[in-house]
Amino acid sequence: MTDNNEIQETLNTESSEKKKDFRIKSFVVRAGRMTEGQIRAIEELGPKYMVDVEDLQPLDIDAIFGRSAPLVVEIGFGMGVSFVQMAKEAPQYNFLGIEVHPPGVGSALKLIEQEKLTNVKVIKFDAFEVLKKCLKPQSVDILQIFFPDPWPKKRHVKRRLINDDFVKLVAPLFKSGGQFRMATDWEDYAVQMLDVLTRAEGFTNTSADGTYIPRPSWRPLTKFEQRGQRLGHGVWDLVFVRD
Template sequence: MTEKNAENNALLEKHRIKSYVIRAGRMTTAQSNALTELAPKYLIDSSAEKPLDIAAIFGREAPLVVEIGFGMGKSFVEMAKADPLRNYLGIEVHPPGVGAAMMLIEKEGLTNVKVINYDAYLVLTKCLKPQSVDILQIFFPDPWPKARHHKRRLINDSFIDVITPVLKHGAQVRMATDWQEYAEEMLECFNKAEGFTNTSENNTYIPRPEWRPLTKFELRGERLGHGVWDLVFIRD
């Protein structure tokens, strides 16, 4: 990380408004057990906020996919299972989701998936090495629909400043949302950002990609007539 990037990150951290709130959601006994019993196999401790040796963590050199906010982990683990030649690193702040994801990883017997239960901003700025990420995924982030909460939205100009250093040249940024106004905001942010190219033919959205699993939440939304907007940008 350059001295300029370090200064920018320090400034962002000082004035940062977190895009999440840790809610006291119910954790099942199985999820709780997974957090302790499966952690040695799948959970990466990032609390020291030091650069991670990704090759050592996965036991191999392979392209790295990082997903921010994988929820309960179903689609994240499904993608990793279908894509064994890449390493998948998921970041989620909510413990029930981390426990659920590790249970799925264990059930499928996957060796190309690890998870982090930590603030994604700190993982991106402290733990991931420059130009180490081949694909960054953010699917259905909290839209914070009330106007007074829009400042909490994850994807904005500052977010692009944070992710750019860790992305390889040619890396993909994959995003999806079912909130149209947020989709428009994402599109505007990335279309005007230097160093990124929209993969859409008309600089808007792409058709729903086959590589993104269809979730129960999304299926329910389709039945109710809700739209979903997918975006993929390439770092130049």
């Protein structure tokens, strides 16, 4: 028979583990309306292009793509337009996109099917958990995060994805020489990104002056960014290399 002391010890242990796993979410899953096409894409194309990570076990990337190739991981690809375009223009790479918002996943699946791409897979799950438990050390050649939620209000800045803890999490995933690519149209967030990566051990800025790089040709220009340019909004690109 289990006594009260043993039960209390178990409860204390469980509570301690929950506290260890607690973190402030960098995203909010919005209840955006899905189109019939997006719903159908997830139902019909999901088995072909989506990767199931519900068990949070390490992934066999070569088996998933059916080949061995450099791996690009993109977090938060939105509606998938630029993500799929990059995959189309770089067939020598495997592209793994992580997105939590169902409309974006459905949209990306439709684009992948339209282009008949075989080098793209999609995960609909919390990127933090995927990075922490599903990707193996030294498995990523390029990690890219473009225009993440800036959480502009002062009280929400702590929710931003790019921070010291996040960089410590992803650092072991890079191969030597791997690139960490970022872009934002919020200058305050750009400053934070630059500060965090400059202080991080094992990363070197590719910018000649130690700040930002000119807009790279390999990052497609989105409609959102084009609109920003017309309105005079700035965009800041950063690329750091893993030593």
